[in-house]
Amino acid sequence: MLELRLVQGSLLKKVLEAIRELVNDANFDCSSTGFSLQAMDSSHVALVALLLRSEGFEHYRCDRNISMGMNLNNMAKMLRCAGNDDIITVKGDDGSDTVTFMFESPTQDKISDFEMKLMDIDSEHLGIPEAEYHAIVRMPSAEFARICKDLSSIGDTVVISVTKEGVKFSTKGDIGTANIVCRQNSSVDKPEESTTVEMHEPVSLTFALRYMNSFTKATPLSSQVTISLSNELPVVVEYKIAEMGYVRFYLAPKIEEEEEETKPEV
């Protein structure tokens, strides 16, 4: 028996919109500590990890660990039927092949039950070790989204370079080149607009903009995004969810092509 009641139901709607572009089908894992998901994108290049801790729910009951395979587009179709102020409850019975999403309007005048069929999905849970990163950038999520979108109109890849002064995003394409530098800036009065760089070693890595743009679908979840970079590790793009958890995206850097190595960029 599973029953998770989330007062701020819009969070679950935003989580779905954040990940469904990357992942079609995935297992949601429910345990006494929280509601989580880990899945590769359909081309097996990027990894998505979601955690919603049990403490963040108004009511959280999960009698035994359960893994529920869902089609994320179908789930999103149902969650889109929830009002933005609705309370959402996720319900499952042991051994059932369905999950129920219940939406309650704030006035309790409208109650909706959406029952969705579950799927069997093979998945292996990857252990993601905690790691030390060479550089950690925290910046406004909307700014990061804007930069990824802007650079996509010029090129296909972005080079992210971190120095003490700030972070530089660069691309090049047929029509020219672009460099966008965001300087460190910890305005105390509006922390959600600050850009901070925590750097142990300078780092400069290349990523496919297509994936970065998919990650920025999570922008409505958080006013800040954290980008953790290291030469030997996939980048981690993290959006914190209120005080409940996070959505994290992992993406391996592109190996620079030979021609690029002889004329190093940035």
Add this chain to the structure above:
Amino acid sequence: MLELRLVQGSLLKKVLEAIRELVNDANFDCSSTGFSLQAMDSSHVALVALLLRSEGFEHYRCDRNISMGMNLNNMAKMLRCAGNDDIITVKGDDGSDTVTFMFESPTQDKISDFEMKLMDIDSEHLGIPEAEYHAIVRMPSAEFARICKDLSSIGDTVVISVTKEGVKFSTKGDIGTANIVCRQNSSVDKPEESTTVEMHEPVSLTFALRYMNSFTKATPLSSQVTISLSNELPVVVEYKIAEMGYVRFYLAPKIEEEEEETKPEV
């Protein structure tokens, strides 16, 4: 000679947007009592009835009964050229094969005349007898529109079931099932947000969502919609127009299929 001057011209724009998805060509009937229309949709499944009473016009002159055949898409193209605050005057001369729409801006600085060719349209006027309904639901029109749209993402038909407690909208499709219950709720301070059920007999009827969604194009005309249901009659979905009249949509329930009858729903 026909001359109908409507100060709140946006009403006529909204009427056109409400019905032109269902009806391509129709006769507008003008008499001393009002401006009206009755037409089947192009697949001859739903019926639309419009009435704008003469008292609602600032100036209303109709010397003799006249029926003007119009293409509603062309008429909508012209009315879309009226500003939302414009005064609209509909003019026709006896024996003319055109109708003129005149738009006056509130300041009288801009005057537009749009002359449209009329068409000959065969139509038979159906007598719609006043009837007693088993249940009458009044609810916010935007809520009804939202429910029809939401359920369309899951299934093709909606079962509307009325009980003393409220009204339930249900559907099912490949990805699962959905039930939305709206409870009676007559908040005195905001009557336009109230939901009321007047029930003589419980009723549960199935309709094609495609038509229901077309009906909801009339949502901008009225904050409330009235749904009148009876086992032997087409449903009536009515949007009142200020103090002038109404747009009413009639749709026959779907006969439940054999498979459904053995496992009755709801």
Add this chain to the structure above:
Amino acid sequence: MLELRLVQGSLLKKVLEAIRELVNDANFDCSSTGFSLQAMDSSHVALVALLLRSEGFEHYRCDRNISMGMNLNNMAKMLRCAGNDDIITVKGDDGSDTVTFMFESPTQDKISDFEMKLMDIDSEHLGIPEAEYHAIVRMPSAEFARICKDLSSIGDTVVISVTKEGVKFSTKGDIGTANIVCRQNSSVDKPEESTTVEMHEPVSLTFALRYMNSFTKATPLSSQVTISLSNELPVVVEYKIAEMGYVRFYLAPKIEEEEEETKPEV
């Protein structure tokens, strides 16, 4: 060496959006007096002329006259990456085959450099003599845009007729005819909403609405548009740019067809 710094960078963004529908590639001419462009549209029917005077820039350095061939769609792609409050600097080096657009956010926390390849474009500069016009109409640019769009839903051409009372825009098409009259109206308190007609001779000319609609892409540049008409000359549709200059569009009237001549319109 060229360096033009424009504090209100959004002006340059709006200029590009105003002209790029008509012109694909064009030479921007830079001299000590200003930044200008003159180009025929791709079908060689309409002419665009842009002027941004040097006094309008915060900093303006142009050591020698230079002509820079740019693809306007590529340039627009880059300028769209500038924030609306950004300061834009255009930079070029003598003999270089690139131009650089630098965008600075108001807080200086984000600095972007976009470098674009230049092109060789053959172009002849037409001398446009100052002329006397039979009639000059000044009206709100948004109103003019609305009228051109509205009439396009009825017909392909617009007849612009000027009389002492005002200006009339007319069209006809398969579904009927339309006439829109804007009366003179010099409301002193809101000059940007006034319509004024300066008429030496009545004039009535026919133009392709397709081009008129393209010209109205310049609407965000100015709250007023000036339409200068003469029987022997192309119409000039002018949008002033703050105190810096203008975008002007020139279009030859359509010669009325024989059938039209025997039944003159308007």
